Amino acid sequence: MIRWDIHGVPYSTIFNDKYFCTQNGYEESLYVSCQGNNLKQRFSELDPGIKGTFTIIETGFGTGLSFCCAWQLWQQWAPVSWMLQFISIELYPLSNDDLNRALSLWPPLLAYKQTLSAQYRPFSNGTKHFYFDNRRVHLTIVFDDVVAALKEIYQQGMVSCGADAWFLNGFSPFSNPRMWTAEVFKGMALLSRQGTTLATFTVAGFVRRGLEANGFVVERIPGYGKKKTVLIGSFSPSSIE
Template sequence: MADQRAELTWTEDQIPVSDRFDDPYFSLQNGLEETRHVFLAGNDLPVRFAPGFRIAELGFGTGLNMLTVWSEWEKAGQTTPLTFTSFEAFPMVPEDMTRALEAFPELAPWADRFLARWEGGTCDLGTLHLEVIEGDARQTLPAWKGKADAWFLDGFSPAKNPELWGGDLMQQVADHTAKGGTAATYTAAGIVRRGLEEAGFTVTRTPGYGRKRHMTRAIRE
């Protein structure tokens, strides 16, 4: 699984679409603003930032979510490392990642630093300790020894990528969440909300970004 790479088609406005899942990697309207709305605000960030903060993610994709939160971490004046761990079954090659991230010039200072060092696996960028764990999260997440203060659940649509939203995997997310930790996702699909609730999260449906009426926020009390 880990040696498989993302296969892409590019829309006319240069948004990468997964051939495997027939789903775009970020919002067709504004991927950066969606990330801020769903994953940052959805996890009460950057208000909760503190030294030693840990974020975990299902679906690394282009790296957009990581770059967005890393930029906010530095803007908030944090000088210690943010720990960011992402689980990705079909990694994007750096050349495609570079092309995709050109859509977000606001993030260029962070994207340039990241791409200059990125070779897969782990990457120490001073104020960011990044690890991308390749392979099927249903196998790799149970083996992970870490815990997260916030989760970004950013797999492809549950209708197209159900493997990344099953109840067993949501239980693993809960088991790897610190007390008082949170999770957020763009989807409000019933299967996702129920899976999070059954795993022990308190789940709230809140307004989504753009054309998406609702999204999901969760907290592990």
């Protein structure tokens, strides 16, 4: 299921696509997922006088790289009274060895890799919870197909007031259209509130239109590496005509 290219980057033999770019997956993830959702600024502006929860939902946990990037920023910028709730979805989980090998590419994430891989196990289905930093970081992985997983997150009431941000990370929409269907965008809308943001590496027209039809206002911004543009957006249900 997983192969490694000559640069040590993992790619999926099911989808014939890489988990992250060859140039620098760590910087790419920080740029697209984290900066695309303006996380550093939003984390640093959280009110230290209250106990709150910041919720990110991700489609495609993969190697855990995007999670580790968000976690690193959380440690650096968020007030200690807040909790990061990171919910991710994964149908084809990596083994612990593969996750370790992939995350070993990024020296700045060494401590996060060690802490994550001490708990991480791949499951064929079900919802699993992992807690880090004295429960200041709560990772939930729903091991299921994306549509069923979004339903599960909604029906179980895992997100009380709508997510704060989305990481859309499900391989190229051309190699994996199942991650980018109308059902997925509808599920996202149900789990969003006015102002929920999103970021993704894909700018495919049908993805933009699908998001827009479900209340997301999207725009293209300059991309990372070989990608000319990437997509960011925010939820504004009144934008639907």
